[in-house]
Structure formats: C-alpha cells, structure tokens
Amino acid sequence: xxxxxSPNDGKNDSKHSFTPDLQARSPWAALxxxxxxxxxxxxxVPDGAIAIPGSKSCTNRALLIAxxxxxxxxxxxxxxxxxxxxxxxxxxxxxxxxxxxxxTVTIEGTGGQWPNQSGRLYLGAAGTAARFLPGALAAxxxxxxxxxxxxxxxxxxxxxxxxALQQLGxxxxxxxxxxQLPIEIQAHGLRGGNVHVSGSVSSQFISGLLLASPYARQAxxxxxxxxxxxxxxxxxxxxLMKQFGVTVTHHERLNEYEILPxxxxxxxxxxEADASxxxxxxxxxxxxxxxxxxxxxxxxxxxxxxGMLEVFxxxxxxxxxxxxxxxxxxxxxxxxGFTISMKEMSDQTMTLxxxxxxxxxPITITEVGHIRAHECDRIQAMCESLGRLxxxxxxxxxxxxxxxGNPQPxxxxxxxxxxxxxxxxxxxxxxxxxxLLDPGCxxxxxxxxxxxxxQLGLQVHRS
Numbered sequence: 224x225x226x227x228x229s230p231n232d233g234k235n236d237s238k239h240s241f242t243p244d245l246q247a248r249s250p251w252a253a254l255x256x257x258x259x260x261x262x263x264x265x266x267x268v269p270d271g272a273i274a275i276p277g278s279k280s281c282t283n284r285a286l287l288i289a290x291x292x293x294x295x296x297x298x299x300x301x302x303x304x305x306x307x308x309x310x311x312x313x314x315x316x317x318x319x320x321x322x323x324x325x326x327t328v329t330i331e332g333t334g335g336q337w338p339n340q341s342g343r344l345y346l347g348a349a350g351t352a353a354r355f356l357p358g359a360l361a362a363x364x365x366x367x368x369x370x371x372x373x374x375x376x377x378x379x380x381x382x383x384x385x386x387a388l389q390q391l392g393x394x395x396x397x398x399x400x401x402x403q404l405p406i407e408i409q410a411h412g413l414r415g416g417n418v419h420v421s422g423s424v425s426s427q428f429i430s431g432l433l434l435a436s437p438y439a440r441q442a443x444x445x446x447x448x449x450x451x452x453x454x455x456x457x458x459x460x461x462x463l464m465k466q467f468g469v470t471v472t473h474h475e476r477l478n479e480y481e482i483l484p485x486x487x488x489x490x491x492x493x494x495e496a497d498a499s500x501x502x503x504x505x506x507x508x509x510x511x512x513x514x515x516x517x518x519x520x521x522x523x524x525x526x527x528x529x530g531m532l533e534v535f536x537x538x539x540x541x542x543x544x545x546x547x548x549x550x551x552x553x554x555x556x557x558x559x560g561f562t563i564s565m566k567e568m569s570d571q572t573m574t575l576x577x578x579x580x581x582x583x584x585p586i587t588i589t590e591v592g593h594i595r596a597h598e599c600d601r602i603q604a605m606c607e608s609l610g611r612l613x614x615x616x617x618x619x620x621x622x623x624x625x626x627x628g629n630p631q632p633x634x635x636x637x638x639x640x641x642x643x644x645x646x647x648x649x650x651x652x653x654x655x656x657x658x659l660l661d662p663g664c665x666x667x668x669x670x671x672x673x674x675x676x677x678q679l680g681l682q683v684h685r686s
Contacts, residue, residue, distance in 0.1 A: 237345045242639070245638045246651070247309075247372075249347060251670060252420075253663060253666050253671065254287070258514025258660065259658050259685075260658070260662040260684065261658045262512070262651025263651065263656070266680065269313060269515060269679050270513055271678065272418075272517075273518065273675055275497055275534070275631070276326075276671070277299060277301050277495070278495050278497040279306055279497055282298075282302045283307060284302060284463050285429070285492070285494060286301070286311060286328065286357055286432070286458055287532065288463060288487050289318075289328075289490070290359075292332035292393060292487035292488055293334045293487065293488060293489060294606070296489040297328070297492075299326065299493035300326050300493045302668065303326055303670065304666060304670055305670075306349040306352065307353065308347070309347035310352040311323065311354060313326070313346060314590065315527060316339065316342050316444075317333075318338025319338070321332065325520050335359075336364055337360070337363050337366055338435040338563075340365055341367045342368055343371065345371050345406075346376065347638075348368065348373040350425075353404060354428060355490065357385065358393070358431045358434060359434060361388055361391075361435065362438035365410055365411065367408070369405055371405040372404045372405075373641065378517075381402060381404060382403075383426040384420070384449070385397075385406065388422050388435075389417050389430055391443065392416075393413060395408050398407075408456060408685055413439040413440065414440050415440055415484070416444070418446070421448050421456075421594070421639055422450060423448070423452060424596065426451055427456070428587065429457050429460075430460040433457070436503055437469045437487065442484065442654065443481070444480070444481050445480040446483075454527075456525075461563060466488060467490050468494060470482075470483070490524060491632075495526065495594060498526035498529045499526070499668075502571055503573055503574065503646075503648075503669075503673070504517060505517065506531075506574050507536075507649060508551045508552065510568075510649060513551070515551055516549070517549045517557065519548060520549050521667070522563075528568045528571050529534065531574070534571075537561065538554065539554030540552060557583065559579060560586070562586075562588075562589060563575075563587070565590065565622070566589075569594050572594060574649065575588060577650050580650065580653075585627065586625050587625075588623055591612060592620055592621035592622070592623055597640065598639065598643075602621075604640065605646070606623055609625065609630075611635060612633050612650065613630060630646060630650060630654050632655065632656030633656075633660045635647055636660050637661050637673070641668050641669065643665040644664050645665060648673075670673060
C-alpha cells in the first residue's frame with residue numbers, strides 16, 4: 224500500500240492517482256516536510272479576524288497583461304503561491320525583467336514582443352497560465368516555445384482554446400496527446416478576424432483569447448458557440464484589460480466580443496483579496512457557530528465566489544458587509560433541504576458539500592459537471608471522501624446529493640488538489656481525528672492556509 228493511500232483505498236478508488244506531483248510544487252510551497260495533518264475542532268467558539276491573500280484569478284491575469292504592456296507596472300498584493308510562481312517563472316524565461324518584493328511585483332513590459340524567442344516553459348499545475356499564455360505567445364511576431372505542465376495539468380482539456388487560436392492564424396502543435404499539453408508554439412503573430420469557441424468546459428478559454436486579441440493585426444470578433452460555465456471570470460478579465468487601457472466591446476450576455484488592435488499601458492494597482500480563499504474561513508465560522516471577519520475583501524467584486532454569501536445566509540448564517548470587511552456569524556443549526564446550481568461558483572462545490580454534512584436536511588448540488596476536469600475529478604473525489612467518513616452521498620453526472628450524518632474519523636487522500644484539502648479540513652472543525660495526506664497541496668493557491676486556520680482556533684497537528 225502506498226504511503227499516500229488510506230486503509231480504505233481498496234474500494235471506490237479514484238481514476239486519478241493520489242500521489243502528489245512534487246515537481247509542480249514551487250519554492251513558495253509550504254509543508255514540504257509534512258506528510259499529513261490531523262484536524263481537531265477549536266477549543267473555544269471562534270471569534271477572530273483575518274486578512275486574505277491576493278486573488279489568484281486577478282494575479283495571473285495582471286502579471287501577463289503587465290508583461291504584454293508598454294512601460295513598467297507595479298502590481299501589489301499578488302498571491303504568493305505555486306500557480307503565481309510558475310507564471311512569473313515563465314515570464315522570466317521569456318526575458319521579461321521583473322522584481323518580486325514580498326507580495327509586490329514590478330514588471331517591465333515588452334509591448335507584446337518577448338525578448339527570449341525560444342525555450343521551454345514549465346507551468347506546474349497552473350491552469351490559468353496554461354490557458355492564458357498560448358495566445359500571448361502566438362501573438363508575438365517571432366518565437367518558438369515548448370509549453371509543458373504537471374501530469375495532471377497535461378490531462379486537463381485545452382483543445383477548444385488551441386483550435387480557436389488556430390482560427391486566428393496561430394501555429395500550435397501537440398507534442399504528445401492531441402488536445403493536451405505539452406504544445407509547441409511557432410509565433411508569427413495573430414491575424415485576427417472571426418473566431419468561435421466553446422465556453423462550456425472552461426471560461427479560461429475565452430479569457431485566453433481576450434487577453435491576446437489586442438495584439439492581433441486586425442479586429443478580433445469572438446463568438447461563444449454554447450454556454451459559459453462562469454461568466455464572472457470573463458467579466459474579471461475584461462475589467463483588468465480595461466484597467467490597462469484596452470477596451471473590449473461585448474454583448475451583455477458575454478456571448479459576442481470585438482477587440483480592436485490596441486496596446487496595454489503599464490499601471491500601478493493593488494489586487495483584491497481572493498474571494499474563493501475567503502470562503503474557507505467564513506465556512507469555518509458557519510460550521511462552528513462562531514464569528515469571523517475578513518478584513519480586506521470588498522463587497523463589490525467580479526469574483527463569483529462571493530456569491531457564497533447568499534448560500535451562507537440561506538443556511539441560517541448572518542452576514543454583515545462594511546468598510547472594514549465582510550463578517551459572518553454561524554448558526555446553531557445549519558439549514559439544508561434545497562437544490563442549488565453552483566455553476567457560477569463551482570470552486571465552492573466542495574466547501575458546500577463539507578457543510579452539508581451538518582445541515583438539517585439533504586442538499587443537492589447541480590450544474591458543476593465541468594469540475595470533473597479540474598485538478599482531479601472533484602465530484603468523484605468528494606463523493607469518495609464523504610463515503611470514507613460514513614456519510615451517505617449520491618453522485619450525479621453534474622453534481623451530488625449529500626445527506627446529513629455523523630462523520631467518523633478517517634484518513635483521507637487530498638487528490639493533489641488544494642480545494643479538496645481545504646474543504647475536507649472544514650469537516651475537522653466539527654469532529655476530531657480527520658487525517659489529511661499530503662496537506663502541502665494547498666500551496667497551489669493558499670500556502671498559509673493551515674497557519675491562518677490555526678490563527679482562528681482550529682487545531683492542526685502536523686506529522
């Protein structure tokens with residue numbers, strides 16, 4: 224039996240390996256010497272405040288735009304995590320001059336022409352970088368690059384983006400399996416014109432096209448052929464492009480876009496706190512009947528996971544928004560008995576599943592079939608994990624139904640997935656003895672997760 228398997232791994236095995244891809248961990252990773260953590264509830268009802276790191280979604284978008292811009296940009300409050308490290312590493316390998324000082328990055332823009340016109344770019348497990356960089360590379364006048372990632376990133380779909388870029392004149396070749404990384408990009412600019420792309424697998428395909436389109440030779444008109452799984456992230460991309468001086472004309476339903484040839488202009492800006500990350504601390508307060516204040520999260524944001532505030536209220540929690548942040552007071556008994564689409568905030572599917580165990584009636588989550596192609600098959604992984612805890616759960620093609628129960632302590636794999644690890648930790652805020660293997664996977668987006676949860680009173684034993 225592998226050291227990364229639980230004693231119950233003989234049943235309901237996931238199709239993905241539990242073995243972490245340590246190559247994808249960066250020098251910014253945490254817990255590199257920790258094989259597992261054991262979680263116990265807080266000794267007292269939590270009552271605390273916490274500042275959340277910068278938005279992952281904003282960080283990699285802003286870094287790439289700043290590198291494409293003319294002039295020198297200063298980006299404050301970036302997220303220091305594996306994903307952002309590999310994005311910065313790739314930019315440096317492209318010859319971008321940049322300096323990192325804590326959570327602030329100064330970047331000398333290239334005007335869209337990369338100084339180093341050949342090389343290998345390794346992106347770790349950073350899905351955003353893998354979907355944003357190809358277009359930015361192909362838009363350059365010259366260059367040849369091999370783009371690679373971790374094993375799991377290489378399994379994640381990229382074909383819709385590549386086919387769309389090829390419609391715009393990009394020369395991109397798969398170097399292993401069709402539709403997956405690694406890819407080789409031979410840059411000779413993008414001609415622009417009309418392009419069609421699916422938004423049903425990932426909104427990042429749309430964002431990748433939008434980010435590169437200002438550097439095409441002609442106007443680019445993008446049409447979405449089906450649905451968009453997360454509209455808000457596309458709006459986030461458009462908003463950041465606007466901050467850097469580029470205008471995107473679009474239909475109000477975000478199914479059509481036109482981008483004229485333009486150039487990003489360098490900016491100085493400070494990024495928002497990460498709404499997705501904030502939800503773990505808020506869910507912790509909800510589960511423990513405590514109170515947590517997020518000190519640096521604006522209540523007006525394009526980040527879709529702030530929609531979880533309405534879910535918390537639906538479950539009986541009290542929310543207050545003010546100039547000093549967002550606060551949540553947990554309920555004595557969480558309410559269930561509803562069906563909810565998590566399509567627009569699908570990263571919080573596992574958070575809600577962890578909370579549903581302790582609700583007063585079942586909760587059904589729908590319209591998140593696309594998360595099967597994330598860091599792991601998140602629907603299957605969460606159902607397996609709840610099953611190991613003795614919780615009744617029914618897996619659906621696009622979601623799951625979770626029945627309330629009394630979870631029993633167990634050893635749980637984290638599937639090399641940061642959001643699985645953080646969501647499963649929440650269950651440990653109510654029952655002692657939850658043991659999580661490979662807790663360092665949280666470094667993908669939140670290296671200090673366990674430290675921050677300890678600050679709020681959660682007991683975390685490392686070994």
